[in-house]
Every structure is written in C-alpha cells, then in structure tokens.
Amino acid sequence: MTLNRRxxxxxxxxxxxxxxxxxxxxxxxxxxxxxxxxxxxQPAELHxxxxxxxxxxxxxxxxxxxxxxxxxxxxxxxxxxxxxLAKNADALAAxxxxxxxxxxxxCIGARGNAGMADPVERRAVIDTTKSIIESAAKLKAVGSxxxxxxxxxxLPFPELRERLLSEILPxxxxxxxxxxxxxxxxxxxxxxxxxxxxVADGAAICRDAKSPAIGxxxxxxxxxxxxxxDMGAFVSAGAYLKHVHIASRKTRKIPGVDGxxxxxxxGFKGLKLIGYRGAISIEAGYPKDTTDEQKKKLLAQAATLIxxxxxxA
Ligand code: MG
Numbered sequence: 001m002t003l004n005r006r007x008x009x010x011x012x013x014x015x016x017x018x019x020x021x022x023x024x025x026x027x028x029x030x031x032x033x034x035x036x037x038x039x040x041x042q043p044a045e046l047h048x049x050x051x052x053x054x055x056x057x058x059x060x061x062x063x064x065x066x067x068x069x070x071x072x073x074x075x076x077x078x079x080x081x082x083x084x085l086a087k088n089a090d091a092l093a094a095x096x097x098x099x100x101x102x103x104x105x106x107c108i109g110a111r112g113n114a115g116m117a118d119p120v121e122r123r124a125v126i127d128t129t130k131s132i133i134e135s136a137a138k139l140k141a142v143g144s145x146x147x148x149x150x151x152x153x154x155l156p157f158p159e160l161r162e163r164l165l166s167e168i169l170p171x172x173x174x175x176x177x178x179x180x181x182x183x184x185x186x187x188x189x190x191x192x193x194x195x196x197x198x199v200a201d202g203a204a205i206c207r208d209a210k211s212p213a214i215g216x217x218x219x220x221x222x223x224x225x226x227x228x229x230d231m232g233a234f235v236s237a238g239a240y241l242k243h244v245h246i247a248s249r250k251t252r253k254i255p256g257v258d259g260x261x262x263x264x265x266x267g268f269k270g271l272k273l274i275g276y277r278g279a280i281s282i283e284a285g286y287p288k289d290t291t292d293e294q295k296k297k298l299l300a301q302a303a304t305l306i307x308x309x310x311x312x313a
Pocket of ligand 1: 186219245283
C-alpha cells in the first residue's frame with residue numbers, strides 16, 4: 001500500500017493525539033498528557049544581588065550594610081577597569097569579611113572586548129581578562145563577565161567563533177581553572193553585538209570550550225528583546241548558567257519601576273527547573289533625579305518584588 005501525503009499526515013495526527021501510547025510515551029504522558037519533569041538534584045536557591053556601584057554610600061562597608069539590611073546576599077563587583085579592581089581587591093575583601101553577603105561576579109570589561117581579528121588587541125583582551133579573573137578568585141567570586149565581540153565585528157561568524165574557541169579562550173580558561181574562577185559569557189542585544197545574543201548560543205560555546213571554568217549568563221534586559229522564552233533560555237543553559245542580571249523590562253531601571261511589565265516569573269520557573277543557585281543581580285539605572293534616599297527605597301522594593309515573584313514561580 002502506498003500512502004499519499006494526506007494519508008501520512010492523518011496517521012501522524014492520530015499517533016500524536018491517540019490513546020495507544022506505550023513505553024516511554026506512556027510515562028511521559030502520565031500527568032494529564034504533559035511531560036513529567038525530573039526535579040534537579042539540588043533544588044534552586046534564591047540569591048538576590050546588586051552591582052555595588054548602584055548602591056548609595058561612601059564606602060564599600062556602608063553599601064554592604066545597606067544591602068544586607070535590605071534582603072540582598074550577593075553583591076557584584078563594579079567600579080572601574082581591571083586596574084581599579086586590582087587596586088581595590090584588598091579593600092573589597094576587608095569590607096565583606098565576616099558577612100553573609102558574598103561576591104557574585106566581577107562586571108568589569110577587559111581592555112577591548114572585541115578585537116578578535118587584531119592580534120595586538122587579542123593579546124590585551126587575554127592578559128586583562130586573566131588579571132580580572134585572578135582578582136575574582138581572590139575575592140571568592142564565581143567569576144568574571146566577558147562579552148565577546150562587543151565592538152567591531154570584522155570576520156564572518158563561524159571564523160569569529162572558531163577564533164574565540166581556539167585562540168582566545170584556551171589560555172584564559174587554563175588560567176581560570178588554576179585560579180578557581182569562571183569566565184561568564186554574557187549575551188547582549190543586537191544593537192551591541194550580533195555575535196552573542198542568545199543564552200543558548202552562549203551555552204553552546206561553553207560546551208565546545210570543554211572547560212569547567214566557563215559559563216554563561218542571562219540578562220533579563222537583553223532577553224526581553226532577544227529571547228523567545230525566558231524559561232526556555234534558562235533551561236537551554238542548564239548547568240552552564242552561572243549568573244543572571246535583572247532590570248525593569250521597558251526602560252532598564254531598577255526592577256519594579258516599569259510596573260506590570262516587570263514580570264520575571266516565567267524566567268524564574270526556568271531557574272527553578274535547572275536548580276539554579278547563582279545570583280539574580282540588579283544591573284540597571286535609576287529614573288532621572290532620583291535622590292539617594294529614593295534609590296535605597298527602590299532597591300529595597302526590588303528585593304521584595306524579586307522574592308515575591310520567585311515564590312510565585
Ligand atoms: Mg548585563
């Protein structure tokens with residue numbers, strides 16, 4: 001008997017919707033026709049973070065006191081370039097000693113984040129990234145954020161990806177493995193780079209780099225315009241996900257500033273599915289003319305909002 005295309009589609013549809021399921025199909029359909037999901041080996045934990053530069057205060061201590069009192073237990077290191085970080089590492093370490101607060105990652109760009117086709121710039125990126133990772137390791141942070149090919153892209157994507165994997169990452173990752181901190185790739189949006197926009201693409205680079213010292217992150221701000229599904233993006237990253245940035249979803253301000261648009265529940269569901277235990281860290285601006293007192297209020301409210309939506313997810 002030969003099947004025409006119409007017959008083939010009919011049988012396919014019956015197979016998908018029919019009751020004659022057996023074996024794995026039966027197991028998958030056990031819960032009202034929906035797949036049964038396996039819980040992650042370690043359940044997810046919520047750790048709310050903020051970039052230190054966003055917190056009003058004259059000293060690291062003052063900023064860290066405020067964060068701890070306002071529901072935060074992670075702080076992201078920002079403040080300048082790699083030289084600033086090396087200079088301030090001791091003061092940062094002293095300010096966090098004995099606290100529940102921990103450092104999450106450093107968000108400090110290497111000297112020239114792109115330049116992958118220029119050997120001189122490439123060398124500078126490798127050297128400064130290694131220095132940043134060393135400081136991150138000293139501070140017991142998870143690692144350092146890296147945005148590859150952020151500026152000018154002058155190679156076709158396959159060659160650029162290959163160059164990143166074979167000529168830039170190996171030396172950095174060998175150093176990172178020794179130090180005990182990670183490179184955390186950050187996908188941006190298309191106006192910043194077309195090279196790495198999707199969390200799943202970053203995770204695929206991690207897989208191909210074959211090192212325990214590389215991970216990817218998701219930034220809700222970039223994800224709002226680039227991803228088709230917050231949950232899907234985080235699930236695609238799985239164990240490669242090391243960090244999350246969060247901001248209001250219309251104007252990139254402190255979460256909550258954009259009202260009902262600031263919904264992260266779908267993404268948080270994804271984080272729970274993969275047993276995520278890293279930070280959800282605010283990287284955002286303030287509305288114009290916000291006073292320090294108002295900034296503190298917004299940060300405290302944002303922690304409450306993130307916790308409430310996490311519980312909802
Ligand atoms: Mg970000």
